[in-house]
Amino acid sequence: xxxxxxxxxxxxxxxxxxxxxxxxxxxxxxxxxxxxxxxxxxxxxxxxxxxxxxxxxxxxxxxxxxxxxxxxxxxxxxxxxxxxxxxxxxxxxxxxxxxxxxxxxxxxxxxxxxxxxxxxxxxxxxxxxxxxxxxxxxxxxxxxxxxxxxxxxxxxxxxxxxxxxxxxxxxxxxxxxxxxxxxxxxxxxxxxxxxxxxxxxxxxxxxxxxxxxxxxxxxxxxxxxxxxxxxxxxxxxxxxxxxxxxxxxxxxxxxxxxxxxxxxxxxxxxxxxxxxxxxxxxxxxxxxxxxxxxxxxxxxxxxxxxxxxxxxxxxxxxxxxxxxxxxxxxxxxxxxxxxxxxxxxxxxxx
Amino acid sequence: xxxxxxxxxxxxxxxxxxxxxxxxxxxxxxxxxxxxxxxxxxxxxxxxxxxxxxxxxxxxxxxxxxxxxxxxxxxxxxxxxxxxxxxxxxxxxxxxxxxxxxxxxxxxxxxxxxxxxxxxxxxxxxxxxxxxxxxxxxxxxxxxxxxxxxxxxxxxxxxxxxxxxxxxxxxxxxxxxxxxxxxxxxxxxxxxxxxxxxxxxxxxxxxxxxxxxxxxxxxxxxxxxxxxxxxxxxxxxxxxxxx
Numbered sequence: 001x002x003x004x005x006x007x008x009x010x011x012x013x014x015x016x017x018x019x020x021x022x023x024x025x026x027x028x029x030x031x032x033x034x035x036x037x038x039x040x041x042x043x044x045x046x047x048x049x050x051x052x053x054x055x056x057x058x059x060x061x062x063x064x065x066x067x068x069x070x071x072x073x074x075x076x077x078x079x080x081x082x083x084x085x086x087x088x089x090x091x092x093x094x095x096x097x098x099x100x101x102x103x104x105x106x107x108x109x110x111x112x113x114x115x116x117x118x119x120x121x122x123x124x125x126x127x128x129x130x131x132x133x134x135x136x137x138x139x140x141x142x143x144x145x146x147x148x149x150x151x152x153x154x155x156x157x158x159x160x161x162x163x164x165x166x167x168x169x170x171x172x173x174x175x176x177x178x179x180x181x182x183x184x185x186x187x188x189x190x191x192x193x194x195x196x197x198x199x200x201x202x203x204x205x206x207x208x209x210x211x212x213x214x215x216x217x218x219x220x221x222x223x224x225x226x227x228x229x230x231x232x233x234x235x236x237x238x239x240x241x242x243x244x245x246x247x248x249x250x251x252x253x254x255x256x257x258x259x260x261x262x263x264x265x266x267x268x269x270x271x272x273x274x275x276x277x278x279x280x281x282x283x284x285x286x287x288x289x290x291x292x293x294x295x296x297x298x299x300x301x302x303x304x305x306x307x308x309x310x311x312x313x314x315x316x317x318x319x320x321x322x323x324x325x326x327x328x329x330x331x332x333x334x335x336x337x338x339x340x341x342x343x344x345x346x347x348x349x350x
Numbered sequence: 351x352x353x354x355x356x357x358x359x360x361x362x363x364x365x366x367x368x369x370x371x372x373x374x375x376x377x378x379x380x381x382x383x384x385x386x387x388x389x390x391x392x393x394x395x396x397x398x399x400x401x402x403x404x405x406x407x408x409x410x411x412x413x414x415x416x417x418x419x420x421x422x423x424x425x426x427x428x429x430x431x432x433x434x435x436x437x438x439x440x441x442x443x444x445x446x447x448x449x450x451x452x453x454x455x456x457x458x459x460x461x462x463x464x465x466x467x468x469x470x471x472x473x474x475x476x477x478x479x480x481x482x483x484x485x486x487x488x489x490x491x492x493x494x495x496x497x498x499x500x501x502x503x504x505x506x507x508x509x510x511x512x513x514x515x516x517x518x519x520x521x522x523x524x525x526x527x528x529x530x531x532x533x534x535x536x537x538x539x540x541x542x543x544x545x546x547x548x549x550x551x552x553x554x555x556x557x558x559x560x561x562x563x564x565x566x567x568x569x570x571x572x573x574x575x576x577x578x579x580x581x582x583x584x585x586x587x588x589x590x591x592x593x
Contacts, residue, residue, distance in 0.1 A: 022474035023568045025399045032398035034411075041408070041415040045454055049419055052453075053446035060436060060445075061504035097524045106519040113521030120524040218532025225529065228511035237508045248512065253505050256449075259498065261456050261491055281519035296484045299472035308470035309566055317469060318565040321401040325568075 019305045059253045061240070066209065066223055069232045070200035074179045075172045077200055080230040081193050082169055084125040086162035091225045092125040098225070099123060106282040114282070121221055129226050130196055133208040143195045146188035153187075161187040169193070177201070244269050264288070393558050402562050406465040409458045410557075416455035417550060421543065423448040428539055432502060452494055459487055471563045479560060482553040489545050496538035499528055510534075 062068075070077040083089035095104025097120040105115035134147055150158060165186035172181045179197050181190060199205045209223040227233050234243065242248035249266040252258030268274050268284035277283060298304050308314060315322060372378045426444050427435060435441035463483065472480035495513070499506050510528045517523045527533055 018473075018566060019470060020473060022564045025401070025564045025568070027568075028400040029397040030400050030403075031396060032402060033396065034394065037408075038411050038415060041411045042418060045412060045415040045419055045451070049416075049447055049450045049454060052450040053443060056446070056450070057442065058446040058449045059503075059505065060442065060501070063502065063504050063507050096521075097518060097527075114519050114523075117521035117524035121527060218535070219527070219530045221527060221529040224507060224511055227507070233508065233511070236504065240504075240508075242505075242508050244512065248508075253503075257453055259491075259494060260453075261460065261494075279519075281516045285516055285520050292484075292488055296481055296488075298467070299477040299480055305470065305472070308468045311468065313468040314470070314566055317404050317406050317465065318401055320403045321565050324400070 019302075019309055020299070056256070059256050061253045064227055064233055064236065065203070066200045066206045066227060067203040069227055069230060070197055070205075071177065073230075073232050074174045074177065074197050074201065075169070076230045076232050078169050078172060078179055078181065078193050078197050079166075080226070081130060081196050082162060082166050082189070083229065084129040084226065085131075085189065085193070086159065086166065087126060089125055089229045091123060091229050097121050106279040108279060108282055108286060111282075111286075123222060123225065125226075128222055129209065130192065133199060133205055134192060134195055136208055137195065137199060137204075140195065143191060146191035146195075149188040150192060157187075161185070161189045165189040165193065245275075264291070388555065388559055392561075393555075395558075398562060399564065401565050406461070406469075407562075409462040409465060412458035413455060413462050414550070414554070416451050416458055417546075419451035420448065420455055421547070423451055424539065424543070432500065432535060436502065452497070456490070456494070459490065463487055469563055470566070473563055474560065476556070476560045476563055479553060479556040482549055482556060486546060486549040486553055489542060489549060493538060493542035493546055496534045496542060499534040500531065500538045502531065506531075 066077075080089065084092060087093070091098060093101050093104060095101040096114050096118050099122065100119055105112050107115070131147060131151070134143060137143060150161070153161070164184045165181075168182045168184035168186060168190075172179060174180065179194060181194070184190075196205065199208075206223060209226060210217045210220070237243050237248065238246070240251075240253045242251050242253070247263075247266045247270070249269070250259050250262045265284065265288050268287055269280065274280040274283045274287075294301065294304070368378070368382075423444055427441070427448060430438075430441060435445035466480065466483065495509075499510050499513075514523060514528050517526060517528055526537075
């Protein structure tokens with residue numbers, strides 16, 4: 001072992017840097033039972049977790065289904081359904097990875113990974129959310145005729161009908177759970193959305209929206225995005241303090257702690273320009289990725305890696321050590337001044 | 351050295367000797383490298399430098415203990431399947447254990463991380479230890495996130511429909527679809543736990559390899575007597591090989 005005096009000057013042609021290098025420890029080694037420490041920690045954690053689980057349990061709010069949504073708020077369902085049919089819903093205008101809506105991808109300058117990756121989970125809202133599910137309903141000649149009329153109409157005619165229906169459904173009411181839409185020049189669209197609402201309330205639409213055409217399915221992308229296009233889900237989330245402006249990413253339903261470790265990520269959405277930018281998601285992610293890289297490579301970054309030394313928080317962490325050093329220095333000084341007897345050896349031995 | 355191999359059914363432990371003819375064997379080379387990097391006394395030391403005396407050191411081992419509880423409770427949930435905890439009071443209790451152990455895990459890990467930051471624990475060829483620790487934290491965030499997405503309740507519905515915007519904006523949504531329950535469950539119970547356990551294992555081995563970082567400013571060390579009891583646990587040479 002070399003002495004600190006040697007190490008603190010040069011070794012292998014390099015200068016000692018206190019934020020990168022350390023002196024070798026030449027001091028005492030004390031008994032330390034790692035296995036015992038781990039087992040004690042394990043017992044403590046188990047007892048703590050059991051106590052928390054017994055006292056607080058865990059939340060499990062019932063999920064929203066298309067059936068529960070359309071039953072609880074058929075007007076919101078119909079208002080959402082017409083935006084899926086006319087292509088103005090959040091999902092219909094989302095862009096990649098669901099569709100190729102022009103200008104919908106988020107970007108920072110030329111950096112637009114969303115558009116680079118393109119469409120990977122294609123969703124045609126008119127077809128996937130309205131027309132195709134309606135076609136699965138058997139024995140409804142009136143509905144079949146309405147779908148045929150709509151499909152064979154020109155785009156302008158379709159737009160005219162859907163615009164009229166959107167205007168009418170804005171004043172719709174729900175009487176006894178039944179959708180009541182004022183009359184208007186919306187052609188076959190009234191029959192289609194009315195049938196879709198009935199289908200949703202029966203529960204049949206939930207199954208029809210699943211992406212999988214196999215018996216087993218686990219991909220809920222289509223029904224989830226459809227539900228999220230309405231206001232029912234977000235209203236429930238608002239009540240559970242889960243929306244973005246409520247720091248929802250780090251919250252949990254009820255009063256349970258959620259992903260508190262996402263506080264910095266959530267903070268990004270609360271401050272300008274991210275809180276109002278159409279590219280806010282990408283901006284927050286870019287900042288978080290940048291900060292993560294900085295944290296990973298702190299040991300290599302001059303200035304940042306000096307913060308621990310300059311902040312002197314380490315004096316608190318190792319206060320016992322520094323107290324011991326001070327005491328030994330004082331003792332050594334006293335002994336050296338008084339006598340030539342051996343110094344410190346006795347106190348430092350185990 | 352003579353080794354009898356023809357009359358015994360069990361190979362003696364010390365048959366793994368440094369026989370000259372085995373010098374180029376990959377297994378022998380790997381064993382030598384492993385033992386050289388982490389001899390038993392360094393892998394499982396019974397002594398630590400005297401400066402390892404602070405409550406902050408407890409949070410590293412608390413993180414490991416909480417991770418063990420997370421894995422055990424998650425394994426129980428896996429045995430019975432994703433629906434079990436919604437319909438069984440026992441399942442709900444196990445889910446509660448899983449949730450709270452995750453909360454304890456993150457609390458302990460974050461305190462551990464910041465404690466190590468203020469110790470500048472990357473000093474003395476410990477950069478890889480720091481990096482594996484931070485990356486473990488980041489991957490753990492992903493593991494917990496996919497867990498929230500796999501709950502099959504209102505919370506997972508809301509989180510997935512909101513989080514998709516951030517994920518999609520990075521382009522990752524093309525292959526990492528947060529609204530695909532099956533995909534998120536696989537990431538949560540298979541891929542990410544594997545990575546977390548591997549990273550944490552590597553992190554712990556690096557801690558044992560390099561030892562616990564010494565304090566700043568070690569004045570008058572030449573006047574402090576070295577404990578001769580276990581020099582193999584002494585921290586390694588401390589100047590970087592490279593700038």
